[in-house]
Amino acid sequence: DFFAALDETKPLFGVAEEELGECYSGGILHFSPTMDSILNIGRQDIATVRNPNSMRLLTTLLHGPPGSGKTALAARLAIDSEFPFIKLISPQDMVGFNEPQKIGQLDKVFRDADKSPLSVVVVDNIELLVDWVPIGPRFSNNVLSALRNLLTKTPPKGRRRLVLCTTSKRSVLEQLDLLQYFTGQIAVPNVNSRDELAAVLRQKRSFDDREIAGALEIIQDLTGSGDVGVGIKRVLTAIERAKEASNPVERFAEIIAEAMAERRLYEDVRPAAY
Amino acid sequence: DFFAALDETKPLFGVAEEELGECYSGGILHFSPTMDSILNIGRQDIATVRNPNSMRLLTTLLHGPPGSGKTALAARLAIDSEFPFIKLISPQDMVGFNEPQKIGQLDKVFRDADKSPLSVVVVDNIELLVDWVPIGPRFSNNVLSALRNLLTKTPPKGRRRLVLCTTSKRSVLEQLDLLQYFTGQIAVPNVNSRDELAAVLRQKRSFDDREIAGALEIIQDLTGSGDVGVGIKRVLTAIERAKEASNPVERFAEIIAEAMAERRLYEDVRPAAY
Amino acid sequence: DFFAALDETKPLFGVAEEELGECYSGGILHFSPTMDSILNIGRQDIATVRNPNSMRLLTTLLHGPPGSGKTALAARLAIDSEFPFIKLISPQDMVGFNEPQKIGQLDKVFRDADKSPLSVVVVDNIELLVDWVPIGPRFSNNVLSALRNLLTKTPPKGRRRLVLCTTSKRSVLEQLDLLQYFTGQIAVPNVNSRDELAAVLRQKRSFDDREIAGALEIIQDLTGSGDVGVGIKRVLTAIERAKEASNPVERFAEIIAEAMAERRLYEDVRPAAY
Amino acid sequence: DFFAALDETKPLFGVAEEELGECYSGGILHFSPTMDSILNIGRQDIATVRNPNSMRLLTTLLHGPPGSGKTALAARLAIDSEFPFIKLISPQDMVGFNEPQKIGQLDKVFRDADKSPLSVVVVDNIELLVDWVPIGPRFSNNVLSALRNLLTKTPPKGRRRLVLCTTSKRSVLEQLDLLQYFTGQIAVPNVNSRDELAAVLRQKRSFDDREIAGALEIIQDLTGSGDVGVGIKRVLTAIERAKEASNPVERFAEIIAEAMAERRLYEDVRPAAY
Amino acid sequence: DFFAALDETKPLFGVAEEELGECYSGGILHFSPTMDSILNIGRQDIATVRNPNSMRLLTTLLHGPPGSGKTALAARLAIDSEFPFIKLISPQDMVGFNEPQKIGQLDKVFRDADKSPLSVVVVDNIELLVDWVPIGPRFSNNVLSALRNLLTKTPPKGRRRLVLCTTSKRSVLEQLDLLQYFTGQIAVPNVNSRDELAAVLRQKRSFDDREIAGALEIIQDLTGSGDVGVGIKRVLTAIERAKEASNPVERFAEIIAEAMAERRLYEDVRPAAY
Amino acid sequence: DFFAALDETKPLFGVAEEELGECYSGGILHFSPTMDSILNIGRQDIATVRNPNSMRLLTTLLHGPPGSGKTALAARLAIDSEFPFIKLISPQDMVGFNEPQKIGQLDKVFRDADKSPLSVVVVDNIELLVDWVPIGPRFSNNVLSALRNLLTKTPPKGRRRLVLCTTSKRSVLEQLDLLQYFTGQIAVPNVNSRDELAAVLRQKRSFDDREIAGALEIIQDLTGSGDVGVGIKRVLTAIERAKEASNPVERFAEIIAEAMAERRLYEDVRPAAY
Numbered sequence A, B, C, D, E, F: 001d002f003f004a005a006l007d008e009t010k011p012l013f014g015v016a017e018e019e020l021g022e023c024y025s026g027g028i029l030h031f032s033p034t035m036d037s038i039l040n041i042g043r044q045d046i047a048t049v050r051n052p053n054s055m056r057l058l059t060t061l062l063h064g065p066p067g068s069g070k071t072a073l074a075a076r077l078a079i080d081s082e083f084p085f086i087k088l089i090s091p092q093d094m095v096g097f098n099e100p101q102k103i104g105q106l107d108k109v110f111r112d113a114d115k116s117p118l119s120v121v122v123v124d125n126i127e128l129l130v131d132w133v134p135i136g137p138r139f140s141n142n143v144l145s146a147l148r149n150l151l152t153k154t155p156p157k158g159r160r161r162l163v164l165c166t167t168s169k170r171s172v173l174e175q176l177d178l179l180q181y182f183t184g185q186i187a188v189p190n191v192n193s194r195d196e197l198a199a200v201l202r203q204k205r206s207f208d209d210r211e212i213a214g215a216l217e218i219i220q221d222l223t224g225s226g227d228v229g230v231g232i233k234r235v236l237t238a239i240e241r242a243k244e245a246s247n248p249v250e251r252f253a254e255i256i257a258e259a260m261a262e263r264r265l266y267e268d269v270r271p272a273a274y
């Protein structure tokens, strides 16, 4: 099995790879078949870029609600490509950078990538990279322009590049007129159904089957809803926080219910349709 | 009793702690059972962060009306954690700082925290830190971006961090799209009922029971309302100001009534619902 | 009599005091009982700050229409406090200062105040200090932020401070979300009734009783109104300007009538209600 | 006769005065009785400032449509005052100045004035000084603030100052909230009636009586209106331009008619009412 | 004949004049009587400025649709004046200039002009000079202010100046409140009728009479309109482009028809009315 | 055949030409007769500029949806001109440039061009060059102004220039008021019909006729539409990506269908009408 094999991948070329590995240190849980098809499409893009008779550049956007696992999946694909150059660009590593410094950093990574015959560049959280704030709205026009030009700049002859971007605000990218510059888009979903939530809980072994059933029931009671719609990251956090309470099952259900209530803040969950 | 025991906590490591202690030098009055449950949830977050098998980062927001005691409670939780690194970040200590200086200061505290295996960082009055003004609205986009990135940046391996933030403008943080980056939220209420107000007055021993009854009655007369809805800080100030008047009971009632009239300015009191 | 005694207060510690004294060199006329109650409430705040068992910080706002005497009253209270540190901060003394210079100046005064066990800081014309212009509206966000932080910063242990601010644009401060940071507010009224205007004229001895009656009648004729609603400063100016005319009584009435017509420009006269 | 006498005033102290004299080198034509009453009110303000027992500061605004003679009248009053310090501040002399340079220049003139026991400062075309543009609208906030503070800053003891400002955009000053800082306002009118226009033409001796009648008739025909409403400056220009045409009377009428058509652009002609 | 005589004018003082001459190197075609009356009014303004008993400053605006010949006509008038100082200020010569550099350049030209007893300054394409963009709208406030002050600044004694400005966006200048500062305005029209278009074609001798009739008919067919309304510059370009096609008459008609379709973009054609 | 002959054109003067050649390294497929007429009109403009008796400057805009082949066609025309100076200006080569650097670069290319008797300058993706973002909207005013001036600046005597610009946002240029400065406009269409799509597939030889028919049918099924409307660039990419899938025909159809769904984002496809 291809994906099983991938689980054994080990660091090949130092820091960048280690950092990328950290992004899915919690592992990739297969709580729904969508996980496989996401990894499958990503693998095809890698193969297209590797093919010397094809385009020299593909740019793919992974989008989905907060904490749905976008960074983990992009990191996994990057490492699985086994391309000689892989690199993660993250806004969290640029605190205190001014615009020229950010753009310089972005530009440098793309120039470095162009020295390698095959490269994967992961640009994480584009909405944070451009300092997006919905009031106004405001954002860094200069970083956005730089990104737009870097995304569409064909690598020099003999160089081939895959760019993987992530965002939890696809509609923001639409407003910024950025979507048209991607050659492909992949939607990453929440833990959406009770069954998927149960699958996560079972795989994490924090609750036994009876407790899982109990938790699902309390969630149903608190929210009046049979759906879930919470990111995998938040589910994993809820498990850990609940452990410290005197009543972990109830506390877990409560935290999930709170997360579901806040969900209305994240309206960016629309799957790509045609 | 846990909280009684906490009352004896003494400074462990100098300045930061002393400063935090100053934040509740007026003490924590238990005028309603909500106080206990707030401290209880905070304690669980501390335990989760301390657990080496859990997430390396939790971020909790204390929100509530002006003067409701948010800073006092956050300071108390920070000191009670007994973590080796505790630090208060306050906009009042940054008068005259330009944006890069503020961001540098924020960044430094988080870097220092990352040198310690366990840390609590208190970020006080986020709305002031980002220089929020409702007209426009205006705010510091750069400080906001820095904060957003610092709040979500996982500490390095072997480091674990709790971030406690306070705000009297939760709706502002919602507009700034900042709420989604907190792993938990705690609402801190006003002195809301006549009984709670009486409890405060009794514990402060400034008026005898008859005077307290008289004050409540005058407030009812002046405002036509049986509720109170004034922050504990303002109640304590009213007691002191009234002492200088020739008619302290009437003056106290008058000041509370004025505060209630101004309350419409602070519409940020909604308890977290689900 | 308390206020009569105050009239003899003399400069104690140099420049700041002399400057403050200049602010009411025209004297404080007792044309209405409100004057006494304003001075009385101010005196209580001074006493609260002086009390070592009370809050270390009070901040009081004097607001009222242009020329109603806010600066004169604040200056008078500051001098009457006999606190060892008193200081007037006035935007008129900062022409040509850029934002950092203004903030530096503000910060310095508050730091100097913190060296004294007891201090009064008068911050005059806040709307001018923040460069408020109604078009836009525009204002200095940085000065506003600095002010907000300075107003709420508790003095260090053993230091106690009273801040007296003035503004003729209370509604502006409300829009700027600044009102909530004051522990108290005092409304300063215009010369509002015919009787109050007559009292001013009598005390200034520029017109005899018959002339006063004549002037009031002409004003009534010109404006069709029995009210006055003009600031004491403007009334005093009208008296002086009228002296140079061939027909002083008519000219005085005319100038007052013009002032009444312009009044619609100053809609900030609402007394504090509850 | 007072005003006749004034016609002989000669330069007393060099450049500033010469420059001011240039402003009415075309003379002051008495085409309507309003001219006398404007000069009369101005004279009273001068007398009030000169009186050592009165206010140390008066600020008067001359407002009226473009080319109505505001600068000429202010210059005339300044020179007539015979105060030892008189100075004209004009935006036309500050082309290419940045904001700090403009403010520095303004500040310097007021400081220089404060060295003299009696001073008149003329600030010409305030709307240009603050770089007003109706789109946006835009203007220099910093120059406006500086001006506001300079206008209201009382001169030091023993110094007395009259400030004369001009503007063709009174409504702009109203929007900028600047009107309230003037102690007096004077409206300067256009050449408004056919009789006033005829008076100007007769005094300039360019046309004989029959030609004047002819011109008035053509204007009536072209515009269908019996009013005029054109600034004295434009009328004088029309006379000169018409001289070069083959048919001066018709050409004069045509230019006036064009000016009347453009008038709708200048809606700032409202006389001060009460 | 006056205008015929002008055709022989030769360069008198070097570069500036040569550059101005370039502006009508295509010649001035007399395709309509309006051309004569435009040159006639311009000539009167020149005479007024030359007259030492008249105003020292006139400012005239030539406005009309794009390519209607404004620059050519202004250049022609400037050279015809035979004034010792003539100069063209063109935004195209200021690419890459920042605001202070542009203003410095403008200021310098006007200062140089003031060294000459008689000067003509042509300021071309004011809307480009102030960097006007309709979105926002945006423009350079500082350049606009400088221009406004330079346009209205009277030359020193003994110096006389004519300023000729051009714009294809008269309505923009109206919005910018700039129109009121001109002492005169001249409208420059398109090639508006079929007869005028035929006159141009005949004078250029590119088509014979039959071809001209054919072209007019095709235009009528393509557009359904008997009017033309295209700038002379564009008509001349159409003639040249058509020459390269296999079917010049049809191609000429097609290009004119395209130009007519785009015309709706240029709504600035309103003749000055009264 | 003219265009067949062009296919053999080889680099003449180094880098610029090589870079331009890269722009259509995928070749120019003749999938519709529009391709010929586009190249034909471009050729006429080249001939007009070459003619020494014609205008010294033509500026042509190629506009059309993203990936429709604008850059490829402009590059082809530039190389076919065989003018001694040809140059491509591309925003992708200016990442990290500030405004003055961009303008300096633009200015330099135009100055260099002016050293050559005949030049073609290609300005690619004007909307990116001016950093256009639809939110706000925002764009670089300074770059836009520079571009506007460079586009309209006549080359010096003896120099002749053709400027070819491309944009996928013609409506943006309309809003920016830039369209009026072009002497001609050419619309570049998508692969619009099923027949055109089939022609592309046949010429690329990736699918046999049966597969092509199958793909068209699936597209019809997925989208319910008989049209296509996808840029040639995207079609070529779809072919390459599909090759890596297990079911290339279905995958090709799927990718085209996705592209058609996204098309609503690109509303700039209106052909130039009259």
Ligand SMILES: Nc1ncnc2c1ncn2[C@@H]1O[C@H](COP(=O)(O)OP(=O)(O)OP(=O)(O)O)[C@@H](O)[C@H]1O
Binding pocket: A023, A024, A025, A026, A027, A028, A029, A030, A031, A035, A065, A066, A067, A068, A069, A070, A071, A072, A073, A125, A166, A168, A232, A233, A236
């Ligand atoms: N199927 C899965 N897909 C992705 N992540 C998974 C999966 N199963 C478990 N995880 C774990 O869940 C976490 C997902 O977090 P991740 O940071 O990738 O989410 P995200 O969508 O990038 O969040 P954000 O919106 O905050 O950027 C990781 O710790 C990862 O190891």
Ligand SMILES: Nc1ncnc2c1ncn2[C@@H]1O[C@H](COP(=O)(O)OP(=O)(O)OP(=O)(O)O)[C@@H](O)[C@H]1O
Binding pocket: B023, B024, B025, B026, B027, B028, B029, B030, B031, B035, B065, B066, B067, B068, B069, B070, B071, B072, B073, B125, B166, B168, B232, B233, B236
């Ligand atoms: N139950 C309580 N909870 C919190 N504070 C209390 C309580 N009882 C008394 N206090 C005192 O009330 C004051 C609360 O002030 P604090 O500054 O913490 O309020 P805040 O909500 O942070 O105000 P602000 O909105 O101005 O930041 C402190 O002096 C604290 O000692």
Ligand SMILES: Nc1ncnc2c1ncn2[C@@H]1O[C@H](COP(=O)(O)OP(=O)(O)OP(=O)(O)O)[C@@H](O)[C@H]1O
Binding pocket: C023, C024, C025, C026, C027, C028, C029, C030, C031, C035, C065, C066, C067, C068, C069, C070, C071, C072, C073, C125, C166, C168, C232, C233, C236
């Ligand atoms: N009862 C009074 N209260 C205040 N001022 C008085 C009174 N009687 C007389 N005065 C005189 O009136 C003047 C009031 O002017 P002051 O500058 O204090 O007004 P203000 O409200 O601060 O004006 P502004 O709105 O311009 O700041 C002073 O000269 C003061 O001496």
Ligand SMILES: Nc1ncnc2c1ncn2[C@@H]1O[C@H](COP(=O)(O)OP(=O)(O)OP(=O)(O)O)[C@@H](O)[C@H]1O
Binding pocket: D023, D024, D025, D026, D027, D028, D029, D030, D031, D035, D065, D066, D067, D068, D069, D070, D071, D072, D073, D125, D166, D168, D232, D233, D236
């Ligand atoms: N009665 C009058 N009042 C004012 N100016 C007069 C009068 N009679 C003749 N003049 C002449 O008319 C001209 C008035 O021009 P002035 O520049 O003063 O007008 P303005 O209102 O300041 O114009 P602007 O609105 O352009 O500033 C001067 O040349 C002056 O000599």
Ligand SMILES: Nc1ncnc2c1ncn2[C@@H]1O[C@H](COP(=O)(O)OP(=O)(O)OP(=O)(O)O)[C@@H](O)[C@H]1O
Binding pocket: E023, E024, E025, E026, E027, E028, E029, E030, E031, E035, E065, E066, E067, E068, E069, E070, E071, E072, E073, E125, E166, E168, E232, E233, E236
């Ligand atoms: N009657 C005419 N009036 C003006 N220009 C004419 C006339 N006849 C021919 N021309 C020629 O037409 C051209 C007019 O172009 P010009 O640049 O002056 O127009 P413009 O209105 O200034 O254009 P733009 O709006 O682009 O600034 C010149 O080449 C000029 O020689």
Ligand SMILES: Nc1ncnc2c1ncn2[C@@H]1O[C@H](COP(=O)(O)OP(=O)(O)OP(=O)(O)O)[C@@H](O)[C@H]1O
Binding pocket: F023, F024, F025, F026, F027, F028, F029, F030, F031, F035, F065, F066, F067, F068, F069, F070, F071, F072, F073, F125, F166, F168, F232, F233, F236
């Ligand atoms: N008929 C054609 N016209 C243009 N390009 C063609 C044609 N046939 C094949 N191609 C190829 O299609 C591609 C067109 O891409 P090109 O970059 O020119 O499109 P574009 O419209 O400039 O895209 P963008 O909107 O991204 O700038 C090129 O690789 C070119 O070789």
Ligand SMILES: [Mg+2]
Binding pocket: A070, A071, A072, A124, A125, A166
């Ligand atoms: Mg992520």
Ligand SMILES: [Mg+2]
Binding pocket: B070, B071, B072, B124, B125, B166
């Ligand atoms: Mg607090």
Ligand SMILES: [Mg+2]
Binding pocket: C070, C071, C072, C124, C125, C166
């Ligand atoms: Mg005051």
Ligand SMILES: [Mg+2]
Binding pocket: D070, D071, D072, D124, D125, D166
């Ligand atoms: Mg004037």
Ligand SMILES: [Mg+2]
Binding pocket: E070, E071, E072, E124, E125, E166
């Ligand atoms: Mg022109």
Ligand SMILES: [Mg+2]
Binding pocket: F070, F071, F072, F124, F125, F166
């Ligand atoms: Mg392109």
